[in-house]
Every structure is written in structure tokens, then in C-alpha cells.
Amino acid sequence: MSKKMCSRKSAEAIAIVLLAVVLMAAAGVQAKSKLKTCSKGWECTDSIYCCNETISDFFQVYQFENLFSKRNSPVAHAVGFWDYHSFITASTVYQPLGFGTTGGKQMGMKEVAAFLGHVGSKTSCGYGVATGGPLAWGLCYNHEMSPSQSYCKDDYLYPCSPGAEYHGRGALPVYWNYNYGLIGDGLKVDLLNHPEYLEQNATLAFQAAMWRWMNPIKKKQPSAHDVFVENWKPTKNDTLAKRLPGFGTTMNILYGDEVCGQGYVDSMNNIISHYQYYLDLMGIGRQNSGDNLDCAEQEPLNPSVQPASS
Numbered sequence: 365m366s367k368k369m370c371s372r373k374s375a376e377a378i379a380i381v382l383l384a385v386v387l388m389a390a391a392g393v394q395a396k397s398k399l400k401t402c403s404k405g406w407e408c409t410d411s412i413y414c415c416n417e418t419i420s421d422f423f424q425v426y427q428f429e430n431l432f433s434k435r436n437s438p439v440a441h442a443v444g445f446w447d448y449h450s451f452i453t454a455s456t457v458y459q460p461l462g463f464g465t466t467g468g469k470q471m472g473m474k475e476v477a478a479f480l481g482h483v484g485s486k487t488s489c490g491y492g493v494a495t496g497g498p499l500a501w502g503l504c505y506n507h508e509m510s511p512s513q514s515y516c517k518d519d520y521l522y523p524c525s526p527g528a529e530y531h532g533r534g535a536l537p538v539y540w541n542y543n544y545g546l547i548g549d550g551l552k553v554d555l556l557n558h559p560e561y562l563e564q565n566a567t568l569a570f571q572a573a574m575w576r577w578m579n580p581i582k583k584k585q586p587s588a589h590d591v592f593v594e595n596w597k598p599t600k601n602d603t604l605a606k607r608l609p610g611f612g613t614t615m616n617i618l619y620g621d622e623v624c625g626q627g628y629v630d631s632m633n634n635i636i637s638h639y640q641y642y643l644d645l646m647g648i649g650r651q652n653s654g655d656n657l658d659c660a661e662q663e664p665l666n667p668s669v670q671p672a673s674s
């Protein structure tokens with residue numbers, strides 16, 4: 365009798381152990397692929413942005429066509445190259461990191477307008493009397509037309525590849541061997557030996573631009589993304605240098621004193637105009653451009669010429 369009880373108990377014990385093993389295994393599987401089920405939005409794994417809206421929820425092909433309406437006109441210089449599909453494909457790498465998915469739909473739309481504002485301004489062939497206005501000509505180029513040099517500088521990490529030319533290419537044009545090398549490392553594509561990829565593959569060209577937007581120029585500095593979505597809190601030094609969260613500081617990060625700290629110069633105004641034109645076309649309106657729109661008075665985060673000592 366007691367023997368029987370005993371064996372029944374051990375059978376129960378085994379059953380409990382088995383059940384526990386099964387439960388643990390199930391939990392393990394769940395932990396591995398914890399697909400969030402959302403009431404709406406983006407079902408995904410391993411991102412704090414899961415369940416938020418994605419870029420293609422609020423930015424569709426007709427909007428892309430609106431923003432870049434002249435890019436395939438016969439006088440444009442990259443006819444047939446840029447399209448909505450490559451933009452969206454490129455963005456799928458960065459949306460899990462917060463690109464266009466941070467802080468809700470309005471912030472997402474604003475970030476897309478801001479990013480594309482830089483892109484449009486840097487790839488425009490619009491001029492004062494162009495049909496449709498000067499702002500309708502973004503994505504007119506995918507490479508620099510008449511480079512005056514090959515942009516090769518001695519670099520230990522990223523030496524120039526024989527015969528390669530490192531003139532401007534892409535959506536936020538990349539110049540110089542060391543920049544091609546750095547971004548190539550970031551994207552795991554050999555851009556140092558094949559800089560021409562950026563004018564052959566629109567997805568890659570958008571990806572290179574998004575990589576630049578999402579990564580700081582130097583360690584411990586914020587990225588353009590960080591300052592735009594206000595992930596970043598300015599230090600006392602930043603405040604003294606008038607660098608505050610908003611669109612203005614994205615220009616400081618991407619171009620430094622080429623554009624910022626020079627007053628209300630055309631090079632800065634042109635980028636802002638593209639951003640605001642896109643905000644209007646996307647239905648957000650330029651009244652929602654956000655604080656700290658310009659960088660006219662900002663000190664550059666990374667001055668291009670070191671001030672002379674003493």
C-alpha cells in the first residue's frame with residue numbers, strides 16, 4: 365500500500381517535472397520571438413517601437429510623387445532612378461531603430477519631412493524660375509555632375525582604391541574616400557572599392573543617407589535623428605552654443621559651419637524651405653515645423669577648422 369502510494373507519488377512528481385519542462389520550453393520559444401500582438405499598428409519583434417504606425421501607414425506613394433514631382437522630367441539628371449519603393453525598402457532597416465516610428469504619427473511624419481527636406485535640398489536642380497517652383501525639383505540628381513576633383517585624401521583606415529572617384533553620390537551626397545569607407549562599414553557594403561554603387565542602387569543610396577541621419581558624427585554626440593525627435597538633452601555647452609532640439613541642429617550635425625553659424629544664408633534657408641514645403645504637401649503644415657528651426661546663430665558641433673591655439 366505505502367509502496368503503491370509511493371510509486372503513484374513519484375509518477376505524479378514525474379508528470380509535474382514533465383509539465384514544468386514543457387512550460388519552460390514554451391516560455392523559451394516565446395522569449396525568442398516575442399511577436400507583440402497590437403490592437404493596431406506594426407506587429408514586430410525586439411523593438412520598443414512595435415505597435416506604432418510605420419512610415420508606409422502615413423506616407424504613401426502619391427505623397428512621394430507629390431514631393432518629388434519633377435524628378436522624372438526630361439531635363440532631370442537621374443530619370444527613372446529614384447522611387448517610393450526604394451525609400452520604403454531602405455527605411456525597413458531603420459524603422460526598428462526609431463526612424464519615422466518615434467513618438468507617434470505626427471512626429472513620424474515630421475521626421476520623414478525633415479529627412480527628405482535635407483535630401484530634396486541636396487539633390488535639387490531647381491532654380492528661381494523653374495516650372496513648378498524651385499522646390500519641386502528634389503531628387504533631380506544622384507551624383508555630382510562635373511566634379512572638380514576626385515576627393516581622395518590620405519587615410520590610414522580607408523585608403524583610396526586605385527581608379528575610384530569619391531565625388532558626391534547618393535541621396536545625402538557622400539564625398540571623400542573616408543566617408544565612403546565609414547558608411548560602407550556601417551552598411552556592410554564595400555563602398556570604398558565601389559563608390560559607384562551609390563548611383564546604381566536607389567535603395568542603397570537612401571540607406572546610406574538614413575545611416576548618416578541615424579548615427580552621430582562622433583561618439584557621445586547626438587545623431588540628427590536624436591536632436592529632431594528630442595531624444596537628446598542639450599548640455600550646458602550646447603545651450604551656450606545655441607544648439608537646441610529641433611530641425612536647426614540637424615543641419616549643424618550634417619553640415620556644421622558650412623551652413624550653420626553664418627546668419628540667414630541661402631545654403632541654410634534652402635534646406636529649411638524644402639522641409640517646410642514637404643510639411644505643407646504632407647498636410648502637416650509649416651506652422652508645425654517645431655522650435656529651433658534654423659541654426660543661423662549656432663556654433664558648429666564639429667568646427668571644420670580648428671581655432672588656432674593661443
Ligand SMILES: *[C@@H]1O[C@H](CO)[C@@H](O)[C@H](O)[C@H]1NC(C)=O
Pocket residue numbers: 412413416417465466467468469
Ligand atoms: C509610439 O506611439 C505613441 C503614440 O502613438 C507614442 O506616444 C509613443 O511615444 C511611441 N513609442 C515610442 C517608443 O516612441
Ligand SMILES: *[C@@H]1O[C@H](CO)[C@@H](O)[C@H](O)[C@H]1NC(C)=O
Pocket residue numbers: 553565566567568571
Ligand atoms: C541594392 O541595395 C540593397 C540594399 O543594400 C540590396 O539589398 C540590393 O540587393 C541591391 N540591389 C542590387 C541590384 O544590387
Ligand SMILES: *[C@@H]1O[C@H](CO)[C@@H](O)[C@H](O)[C@H]1NC(C)=O
Pocket residue numbers: 599601
Ligand atoms: C564645454 O566647453 C568648454 C569650452 O569650449 C570645453 O573646454 C569643455 O570641454 C566643454 N565641455 C564638454 C562637456 O563638452
